[in-house]
Amino acid sequence: MQVSVVLFTADLRVHDHPPLRAALAAAEQVVPLFVRDRAIAAAGFAAPNREAFLRDCLTDLDAELRARGGRLVVRSGDVVAQTCRVAAQAGAGEVHVAAGVSDYAQRREERLRAALERDGRRLRVHDAVLTAVPPGAVTPSGGRDHFAVFTPYFRAWSRQSLRDPLPAPRAVRVPDGLDSAPIPAADRVRGRSPGLAAGGERAGRRRLTNWRRSGLAAYATGHDDLPGDATSRLSPHLHFGTLSPIELIARARSAGGAGAEDFVRQLCWRDFHHQVLAARPRCAREDYRPRDDHWRDADTAGEEIAAWRAGRTGYPVVDAAMRQLAYEGWMHNRGRLLAASFLTKTLYVDWRIGARHFLDLLVDGDVANNQLNWQWVAGTGTDTRPGRVLNPVRQGRRFDPDGRYVRRWLPELAGLTGPAVHAPWTRPAAERARYDYPEPIVDLAAGRERFQRGRGGGGSGG
Numbered sequence: 001m002q003v004s005v006v007l008f009t010a011d012l013r014v015h016d017h018p019p020l021r022a023a024l025a026a027a028e029q030v031v032p033l034f035v036r037d038r039a040i041a042a043a044g045f046a047a048p049n050r051e052a053f054l055r056d057c058l059t060d061l062d063a064e065l066r067a068r069g070g071r072l073v074v075r076s077g078d079v080v081a082q083t084c085r086v087a088a089q090a091g092a093g094e095v096h097v098a099a100g101v102s103d104y105a106q107r108r109e110e111r112l113r114a115a116l117e118r119d120g121r122r123l124r125v126h127d128a129v130l131t132a133v134p135p136g137a138v139t140p141s142g143g144r145d146h147f148a149v150f151t152p153y154f155r156a157w158s159r160q161s162l163r164d165p166l167p168a169p170r171a172v173r174v175p176d177g178l179d180s181a182p183i184p185a186a187d188r189v190r191g192r193s194p195g196l197a198a199g200g201e202r203a204g205r206r207r208l209t210n211w212r213r214s215g216l217a218a219y220a221t222g223h224d225d226l227p228g229d230a231t232s233r234l235s236p237h238l239h240f241g242t243l244s245p246i247e248l249i250a251r252a253r254s255a256g257g258a259g260a261e262d263f264v265r266q267l268c269w270r271d272f273h274h275q276v277l278a279a280r281p282r283c284a285r286e287d288y289r290p291r292d293d294h295w296r297d298a299d300t301a302g303e304e305i306a307a308w309r310a311g312r313t314g315y316p317v318v319d320a321a322m323r324q325l326a327y328e329g330w331m332h333n334r335g336r337l338l339a340a341s342f343l344t345k346t347l348y349v350d351w352r353i354g355a356r357h358f359l360d361l362l363v364d365g366d367v368a369n370n371q372l373n374w375q376w377v378a379g380t381g382t383d384t385r386p387g388r389v390l391n392p393v394r395q396g397r398r399f400d401p402d403g404r405y406v407r408r409w410l411p412e413l414a415g416l417t418g419p420a421v422h423a424p425w426t427r428p429a430a431e432r433a434r435y436d437y438p439e440p441i442v443d444l445a446a447g448r449e450r451f452q453r454g455r456g457g458g459g460s461g462g
């Protein structure tokens with residue numbers, strides 16, 4: 001009897017899952033395996049919001065497999081040792097896994113291959129599972145191993161022909177006798193954010209179907225509208241792989257229209273950051289383009305960092321975004337840009353401090369997208385205008401013109417309307433005394449000057 005193991009990592013789904021399909025095609029029985037990897041917890045990456053979402057994903061994956069006659073086998077410990085053990089217990093000849101991107105995932109793959117080969121087994125690694133176009137599949141001319149600028153990458157990426165999405169398998173036969181750690185009940189794994197979305201493939205597919213029907217067409221005009229909340233909110237599903245990027249692209253393209261084109265372009269941003277990280281794994285920690293910055297940190301800007309984290313900077317749109325992050329474990333992209341620009345440019349604080357805080361809370365917190373977007377905003381990454389500084393008052397008036405987003409997240413400003421919502425300090429002192437809201441912690445012009453001095457000149461407005 002031929003047996004294969006499918007090691008699930010950031011691909012917790014049964015639809016469009018090449019490793020699962022390949023294993024089922026080659027073997028009569030398959031072990032769908034998830035290992036709770038203790039190295040991820042040890043690295044401080046198992047944040048409570050993502051742990052709660054992961055729990056939902058595992059419960060759902062198990063249910064989807066059971067509906068097809070199978071089940072999920074869950075183990076915990078060292079991912080390589082556990083996978084080898086399960087492969088030996090099941091008498092499996094092959095282990096299938098999706099190709100990873102980060103430094104850690106690349107090393108995991110190497111260790112796993114070596115350990116399996118020592119036991120006479122084979123590792124089969126599948127591309128285009130976690131991303132639509134595999135990192136390294138398109139490269140610029142001149143021998144460089146990755147694209148450093150988005151627009152040419154987008155052009156090359158758009159010319160790639162993608163495979164058709166694969167259907168979910170009808171039946172999955174799992175060998176008897178393999179023990180599995182229980183998936184904890186929902187009340188045992190609580191996220192930190194009270195408004196956290198539910199995880200799992202079925203929740204993701206429902207969200208996709210509804211959003212494609214009622215949100216996609218308006219995406220082109222609405223994606224920056226802060227109160228409109230008109231983006232897909234599919235990022236946690238992409239992070240955990242409960243939805244496949246190839247399927248999302250196919251479904252968006254089949255709907256057509258400007259909204260679909262813009263949405264596919266955003267999915268390309270995701271692949272873009274993944275190909276940068278795959279080629280330069282160290283830029284999860286180090287500047288992609290060092291600018292000789294003299295960042296401020298917890299010792300030199302401790303109080304300002306604390307105010308930023310708490311959503312008490314005195315700049316309403318930044319504070320609203322930070323409160324959304326705390327409450328939902330998710331933040332609108334425009335909010336992320338403003339909150340990150342405020343920290344790294346206006347306060348001139350090291351991007352790593354902001355990225356860490358986001359990773360502690362974001363349910364979609366992702367090494368490639370988070371670290372490289374932070375670097376993009378900080379001007380140490382791939383932005384072709386690294387000196388730009390976003391002005392939170394102007395940006396607030398542009399993307400939240402009547403202040404609905406601010407009032408939603410800052411109830412203490414509920415009485416403010418009109419342009420004053422984004423500059424409460426312009427109201428008379430007697431009125432301000434009625435709001436429990438801080439004065440600005442920094443003057444925008446002084447912040448910009450400090451950044452330009454630290455960076456050696458060259459900032460521009462936005």
Ligand code: FAD
Binds near residue numbers: 235340366377
């Ligand atoms: P939509 O607008 O509906 O876009 C669809 C999908 O495209 C997203 O789900 C996402 O997978 C991808 N996408 C959109 N914008 C970007 C982008 N700029 N870079 C890469 N992929 C993108 N995204 C994460 O998934 N994880 C993170 O940890 C993360 N951290 C960020 C930190 C900062 C400072 C900034 C500025 C952006 C960050 N982003 C991150 C990118 C982006 O903000 C989110 O992907 C997006 O807000 C998710 O909402 P959505 O699913 O409704 O997006």
